[in-house]
Amino acid sequence: MDNKQRPPKEKGGELPNEVRIELAKTAGFCFGVDRAVRMTTDLLRAGKKVATLGPLIHNPQVIRLLEEQGAKAVSCPAEVELDSVAVIRSHGVAPQVRGELEQRGVEIVDATCPYVQKIHKIAQNSAREGKILLLAGDAGHPEVQGIAGQAPGVTFIFSSAEELGDILEGIEQARPIVAVAQTTFAVDEWAECVRLIKKVCTNSEVFDTICKATQARQKETEELSRRSDLVIVIGGNGSSNTRKLYHVAAAHTRAVQVEDAVQLKGIDLGGVCAIGITAGASTPSSAIEEVRTTMSDQIHEGEKSFEEMLDDSMKPVYAGQVVKGVVVAVSTNDITVDIGTKHTGIVKLEEWTDDPAVRSAEEVAKRDEEVDLVVVKVNDQDGIVQLSKRQMEAKKGAIEVEKAAEEGTVMDGYVTESNKGGLVANVKGVKVFIPASQATARRGEDYTALVRQHVKLKIKEYSPRRTIGSIREVLAEEQNAVREKFWNEVEVGKKYIGTVKSLTNYGAFVDIGGVDGLVHISELSWSRIKHPSEVVQVGDTIEVYVKDLDMENHKVSLGYKKQEDNPWEKLKTEYPIGSVFTAPVVSITQFGAFVRILPGIDGLVHISEISHERVEKVADALKVGDEVEVKLLDVDFDRKRISLSMKALLPEPEKDQPRTGEDEVVASASEEETTVAPEITAEMEAEPEEEQQPAPAEEEPAGEPDEAQAPEEAPQPVEDEVPGAEAEEGTEEETES
Ligand code: SF4
Numbered sequence: 001m002d003n004k005q006r007p008p009k010e011k012g013g014e015l016p017n018e019v020r021i022e023l024a025k026t027a028g029f030c031f032g033v034d035r036a037v038r039m040t041t042d043l044l045r046a047g048k049k050v051a052t053l054g055p056l057i058h059n060p061q062v063i064r065l066l067e068e069q070g071a072k073a074v075s076c077p078a079e080v081e082l083d084s085v086a087v088i089r090s091h092g093v094a095p096q097v098r099g100e101l102e103q104r105g106v107e108i109v110d111a112t113c114p115y116v117q118k119i120h121k122i123a124q125n126s127a128r129e130g131k132i133l134l135l136a137g138d139a140g141h142p143e144v145q146g147i148a149g150q151a152p153g154v155t156f157i158f159s160s161a162e163e164l165g166d167i168l169e170g171i172e173q174a175r176p177i178v179a180v181a182q183t184t185f186a187v188d189e190w191a192e193c194v195r196l197i198k199k200v201c202t203n204s205e206v207f208d209t210i211c212k213a214t215q216a217r218q219k220e221t222e223e224l225s226r227r228s229d230l231v232i233v234i235g236g237n238g239s240s241n242t243r244k245l246y247h248v249a250a251a252h253t254r255a256v257q258v259e260d261a262v263q264l265k266g267i268d269l270g271g272v273c274a275i276g277i278t279a280g281a282s283t284p285s286s287a288i289e290e291v292r293t294t295m296s297d298q299i300h301e302g303e304k305s306f307e308e309m310l311d312d313s314m315k316p317v318y319a320g321q322v323v324k325g326v327v328v329a330v331s332t333n334d335i336t337v338d339i340g341t342k343h344t345g346i347v348k349l350e351e352w353t354d355d356p357a358v359r360s361a362e363e364v365a366k367r368d369e370e371v372d373l374v375v376v377k378v379n380d381q382d383g384i385v386q387l388s389k390r391q392m393e394a395k396k397g398a399i400e401v402e403k404a405a406e407e408g409t410v411m412d413g414y415v416t417e418s419n420k421g422g423l424v425a426n427v428k429g430v431k432v433f434i435p436a437s438q439a440t441a442r443r444g445e446d447y448t449a450l451v452r453q454h455v456k457l458k459i460k461e462y463s464p465r466r467t468i469g470s471i472r473e474v475l476a477e478e479q480n481a482v483r484e485k486f487w488n489e490v491e492v493g494k495k496y497i498g499t500v501k502s503l504t505n506y507g508a509f510v511d512i513g514g515v516d517g518l519v520h521i522s523e524l525s526w527s528r529i530k531h532p533s534e535v536v537q538v539g540d541t542i543e544v545y546v547k548d549l550d551m552e553n554h555k556v557s558l559g560y561k562k563q564e565d566n567p568w569e570k571l572k573t574e575y576p577i578g579s580v581f582t583a584p585v586v587s588i589t590q591f592g593a594f595v596r597i598l599p600g601i602d603g604l605v606h607i608s609e610i611s612h613e614r615v616e617k618v619a620d621a622l623k624v625g626d627e628v629e630v631k632l633l634d635v636d637f638d639r640k641r642i643s644l645s646m647k648a649l650l651p652e653p654e655k656d657q658p659r660t661g662e663d664e665v666v667a668s669a670s671e672e673e674t675t676v677a678p679e680i681t682a683e684m685e686a687e688p689e690e691e692q693q694p695a696p697a698e699e700e701p702a703g704e705p706d707e708a709q710a711p712e713e714a715p716q717p718v719e720d721e722v723p724g725a726e727a728e729e730g731t732e733e734e735t736e737s
Contacts, residue, residue, distance in 0.1 A: 019269075019274070019275065020273065021292060022224060022274065023278075023292055024278035026217040027277065027288055028279050028284070028285050028288055029282070029284060029331070030211070031213060032213075032281070033282050036056055036113070037062065038332055038333075039087065039111045040056055040111070041332070044066075044070055049070065049083055050072065051071075051080040051081065051086050051087070053088055054074075054091075055089075056071070056087065057089070058238045061284065061287055061384075071087075072084070077106070078104075080104070080106050082106060084106065086108050088108065089111055089112075089142075090112060091116065091146055092112035093149070094145060094149020097149070112146075115211050116143060118209070119147050119180050119183070119207075119209045122207050126154070126178035127151035127152070130154075132171060132176070132177045132178070133154055133156070134177055134179040135147055135155055135182070136158055136164070136180070136193050144157060144182050147182070158193070161192035161193045161195075161196055173202060175203070176204070178206075179197050180207045180209045182210075182240075183214055184210070184241035186248070213281065217241070217281070218244065218248050221278045222248050222252065224249070225252035226253070227274060228253055228275060228276035229275070230256065230275050230276070231249035231253055231278065232264070232275065232278075233256065233279065234258055235259070236259055236280070236282055242279070242280030245279075245280060249278070253276075261290040261293075264294055269298065284331050285331050286329040286334065289336060289367075290336065317339070319375050319376060319377060319378060320375060321374070322372060322374055322392065323375060324339070324370060324372060325347075325370070325372075326338045326368060326369070327369045327371065329367065330361050331362075332349075333348065334347060334348050335347045337373065339385065339387070342383060343378070343384060344383055344385070346385070346386055348386070349361045349364075350390075351386070351389060351390050352389045354390055373388060376388045391429075393429030396428065397427065397429035401427055401430045401432070402462045404459045405462035405467075410458055410474055411428070411459060412427070412455075412456060413432060413455050413457050414452075414455075421433075421436060422437075423447055427457070432467045432468070433468055433469070434470065434471055438460075438470035438471060440472060441479070450471075455471050457474055458474055482515075486513060486515045492547065496513065497512075497542070498510035498511055498513070498542060499540070500536050501516055502538060503532045503536070503537075505531060506520065507523070508521075508524065508535075508560075512556070516556075517544070517546070517555075517557065517558040519544060519560045520557065523561060525600075526565060526566055527600040543560075544558040544559060544560050545559050547559040567598040567599060567600040570598060571598060575632055576632070577633070577634065578631065580632075581629070581630065581632075582627050582629050582630075583597055583627070584596050584625060584626065584628075585628060588618050588619050590618065591607055591618075592606040592610070593605045593610070595628060597642065603642030603643065603644040604642065604643060606643070608647075609644065609647045609648070611650065612653050629646065630645060631646075633648070
């Protein structure tokens with residue numbers, strides 16, 4: 001299609017020095033078409049058999065590509081094979097068509113454009129309410145047929161204001177009317193129709209259903225045509241909106257409609273200073289870019305004819321050839337490249353990258369990017385060359401991977417999938433299998449979380465058919481390096497922030513940066529604890545310091561409890577000898593009662609210090625939980641023993657009382673005890689009498705599993721000292737004396 005409304009400004013086919021090419025911003029796939037193509041390609045990628053009800057879009061190149069991927073266009077529901085998914089294209093269908101598919105039990109994917117769906121609803125409502133539907137559009141167009149099918153029997157279709165006039169003359173003026181337009185109807189013509197409806201009909205509802213994308217495209221085309229000497233409209237011959245764009249442009253300048261760049265051949269560019277390019281809603285960006293590039297080449301190779309230029313590009317292309325390409329267009333599913341020949345180079349998204357996370361080519365390819373590619377397939381009839389970047393990368397990568405296998409180099413890989421046996425990673429385009437045993441630092445760990453992650457690995461074995469890698473080896477080397485650094489820098493007293501890795505009965509293993517050290521249970525708290533979990537939990541971050549080092553066997557003893565928290569220090573400053581305070585009885589023994597002064601420190605009130613009266617049995621005078629007032633008599637910091645007295649706070653009994661014989665015996669016994677002062681002792685964390693048996697010592701392992709480093713000799717727990725036993729000895733001594 002080439003209108004000749006405006007002759008060339010310069011005769012003789014000569015191009016002016018400066019030729020401007022302007023591409024309309026609105027050119028190309030609209031939302032509805034893009035959505036339909038995307039839905040269809042998603043089905044194809046998922047391995048579904050696809051049948052589209054009519055060609056999915058009005059563009060032969062795209063249809064060809066979809067066919068190559070397995071999508072078949074059928075003309076009616078009866079042609080859809082039962083194992084296929086039927087795709088309803090963006091135009092939509094009448095309810096009867098959908099009903100036929102449903103009756104046959106065919107799976108349906110509805111790609112009807114949401115804008116068209118909206119018109120369907122208006123039509124359905126209008127029919128339900130008994131109104132007449134006036135539908136502006138092309139009666140033969142599938143979209144119009146689909147809309148008319150929603151309101152059968154009450155719909156009038158017209159393609160111009162003139163036709164509408166005839167219809168309005170024949171219908172009852174007062175009857176309620178609903179008017180809608182095909183989404184791609186000409187904006188100006190619709191405005192005329194609306195004026196007429198408003199003038200003639202007294203009871204009408206008019207819906208502005210022309211798609212905004214269409215309106216914008218037509219408006220921009222009109223503006224473009226006013227400032228261009230030539231407008232090239234790209235789009236399929238069957239595309240209604242492309243035809244409208246052509247008519248809009250042709251109203252103001254010379255316009256040409258082409259389906260692809262090959263049809264540019266023979267166009268006279270003589271005297272053309274400004275070329276406008278626009279495209280219909282079904283035109284892929286690759287086709288637009290191809291036309292733009294060809295026009296640009298033609299202009300810049302000024303003296304050459306278009307035929308000569310095409311001849312220049314007739315270089316042979318064959319499968320397996322390595323070529324350089326420049327990206328000229330990127331759409332959702334493919335990338336169009338210029339490989340310097342007459343062919344259109346197409347790289348399908350899956351041939352650009354094997355990353356399943358990439359959903360659109362626009363995420364990974366950029367216009368004007370130069371890439372090395374391998375020719376996969378040549379179709380001289382269509383002028384299309386299928387290319388692969390992935391295969392090119394694999395070719396280059398194979399050399400690097402083979403070298404890395406020989407030299408033991410660490411490579412970067414991207415994990416693409418996991419299976420029962422291990423992981424598959426892409427390393428420089430080469431598929432590398434990582435067995436499960438080599439996927440993590442330790443055998444048996446979950447490796448599936450590494451999918452879609454970048455990893456470092458070593459190539460253990462390379463062959464063009466099978467390449468094996470190991471992540472574990474890299475992790476082990478990293479771990480060794482960390483450990484070496486640690487042992488070079490560690491010293492007694494140095495502080496670390498670590499993570500509690502595991503707990504045992506005798507202590508906690510703490511990771512202090514690649515090396516595990518042991519905090520013995522006695523180093524966790526100043527108080528007696530029965531298990532490390534009373535102080536720390538696995539996963540806790542704690543500050544520790546190095547207490548002892550065994551450099552030879554690589555074992556680290558750590559300390560956790562801090563000097564400033566030492567209750568004996570607090571006792572020193574806050575409890576001077578002679579101080580009086582109230583404290584609870586925490587245990588009872590034969591020789592006295594232990595009273596809790598501070599957490600971790602108990603003092604002994606010897607049986608003789610309970611009262612001035614003779615106490616036969618401690619339990620007769622006191623019980624656990626009693627709050628008693630005591631006086632601090634003495635502290636032996638070396639032996640950690642504290643003597644307390646209740647008696648010292650009680651008034652002395654009167655001595656001049658006449659005594660009975662019995663009283664005298666008791667008094668003399670008390671006197672004797674008072675004279676010979678017992679050695680009153682207390683010990684940190686004394687146990688009640690019944691608990692004074694030492695706990696069976698836990699067997700400490702010679703070495704920690706999982707490469708943890710335990711100190712060879714850990715300090716013994718406090719259970720070794722049985723306070724009650726020593727105190728009892730003291731009592732016996734006293735009795736003897
Ligand atoms: Fe939908 Fe508008 Fe595209 Fe038609 S032109 S498919 S209505 S977006």
